[in-house]
Amino acid sequence: xxxxxxxxxxxxxxxxxxxxxxxxxxxxxxxxxxxxxxxxxxxxxxxxxxxxxxxxxxxxxxxxxxxxxxxxxxxxxxxxxxxxxxxxxxxxxxxxxxxxxxxxxxxxxxxxxxxxxxxxxxxxxxxxxxxxxxxxxxxxxxxxxxxxxxxxxxxxxxxxxxxxxxxxxxxxxxxxxxxxxxxxxxxxxxxxxxxxxxxxxxxxxxxxxxxxxxxxxxxxxxxxxxxxxxxxxxxxxxxxxxxxxxxxxxxxxxxxxxxxxxxxxxxxxxxxxxxxxxxxxxxxxxxxxxxxxx
Ligand code: GDP
Ligand code: MG
Numbered sequence: 001x002x003x004x005x006x007x008x009x010x011x012x013x014x015x016x017x018x019x020x021x022x023x024x025x026x027x028x029x030x031x032x033x034x035x036x037x038x039x040x041x042x043x044x045x046x047x048x049x050x051x052x053x054x055x056x057x058x059x060x061x062x063x064x065x066x067x068x069x070x071x072x073x074x075x076x077x078x079x080x081x082x083x084x085x086x087x088x089x090x091x092x093x094x095x096x097x098x099x100x101x102x103x104x105x106x107x108x109x110x111x112x113x114x115x116x117x118x119x120x121x122x123x124x125x126x127x128x129x130x131x132x133x134x135x136x137x138x139x140x141x142x143x144x145x146x147x148x149x150x151x152x153x154x155x156x157x158x159x160x161x162x163x164x165x166x167x168x169x170x171x172x173x174x175x176x177x178x179x180x181x182x183x184x185x186x187x188x189x190x191x192x193x194x195x196x197x198x199x200x201x202x203x204x205x206x207x208x209x210x211x212x213x214x215x216x217x218x219x220x221x222x223x224x225x226x227x228x229x230x231x232x233x234x235x236x237x238x239x240x241x242x243x244x245x246x247x248x249x250x251x252x253x254x255x256x257x258x259x260x261x262x263x264x265x266x267x268x269x270x271x272x273x274x275x276x277x278x279x280x281x282x283x284x285x286x287x288x289x290x291x292x293x294x
Contacts (some may be wrong), residue, residue: 003163004053005085010077012104015090016121020146021045021058024156025175048172052160055169057084081105086115086162088155093120093130097137115162119144119155181208184254188222188266191250192235195242200234203227205274205284217261220254225271235268243268 009017025045045056059077081087091098098118102110110116118141120134131143142158144151188206196204203226210221224243226232236243247266255262274280 001165002052002168003160004166004169005055005163006057006083007054007086007088007159007163008057008059008080008084009088009090010059010081010101010105011090011098012092015092016146017058017090020088020090020119020121020144020152021056023146023149023152024054024056046170046174047156048168048170048174049160052163053168053170053172054156054159054163078105078107085164086117086159088159089116089118090121091118093123093126093134093143096134117142117155117158117162119151121146123150124148180258181211183257184208184211184220185222187253187257188224188246188250188264191246191253192224195246195249196235200226200231202275203231204235205271205280207284213258217263218258219263219265221265221267223267223269225269225274227271227273227275229270232268232270 009021011017022045024047026047045058047054047056057080059080087101089098089101089104098104098120100110101116102108118138120138120141120143122145123131123143124145124147126134134141134143142151142155144155146152185206185208189204192204192206205225207223207225208220209223210219212219224235224246226235234242235246237245243266247264250266251262251264254264271277271280274284
């Protein structure tokens with residue numbers, strides 16, 4: 001009998017949730033960034049072993065919603081927690097013993113998952129003494145490094161033990177329930193974020209307008225949206241130099257995703273204040289909840 005179920009990765013922004021998801025699935029599914037709040041939607045990765053299948057949900061930030069985009073992010077995160085059989089509460093080991101997840105998530109009660117497992121991440125940055133102190137303070141917590149992979153196999157075994165007995169829920173060779181289109185758009189957004197440094201991380205959205213896989217190269221027309229003309233000028237760069245460089249770097253990433261040569265036709269458009277616009281948010285695939293802003 002196999003085990004199968006939903007596993008949500010929760011925790012403060014920057015704890016390393018997306019890095020751990022990619023490490024578990026063995027593939028780059030979730031964009032990672034030193035800037036907090038870069039994961040927007042629920043990314044669903046699938047990990048299939050001989051004895052088990054884990055459907056992994058990466059939760060975007062559980063921050064206080066101040067505008068509709070953040071409200072949609074919080075809704076997605078809470079939904080992932082509600083759907084989960086196991087919640088991995090990931091925390092930065094350098095910050096010591098983490099507060100309870102309910103507190104991190106701003107919830108009244110603990111999430112309803114069958115099991116919550118604490119994993120302290122980034123132990124590659126800790127000294128032996130610091131690790132020992134954490135072992136003493138939290139003997140049940142896993143100490144892991146999503147970056148190097150240390151401790152991840154043991155964490156995975158523990159998570160698997162807590163899953164319900166069930167047949168596999170997805171075909172064994174699937175790595176995600178999201179479409180290649182979704183990931184291509186995410187890779188473009190990630191590349192723009194990398195190359196813009198701190199200039200406008202939250203104002204960027206990417207949308208695939210056309211994705212033709214029949215020919216070679218694969219033809220993709222995509223648009224990067226910003227909120228203001230001034231941001232568009234920055235993104236385009238002098239004589240288009242910056243957007244060309246973003247397009248080149250993003251194309252290389254998408255080529256390794258689809259395993260074929262890609263022609264990426266990349267455009268920049270202004271969609272005024274899209275982050276505050278419910279219609280624009282839905283168009284980019286963000287679900288807005290009925291949850292009132294607190
Ligand atoms: P998220 O906001 O929780 O999804 O965090 P990310 O996965 O985007 O990671 C945030 C930052 O922490 C990135 O710069 C990662 O490279 C870094 N990071 C994640 N895991 C580790 C780890 O195990 N060790 C170290 N040194 N850095 C890590
Ligand atoms: Mg993330």
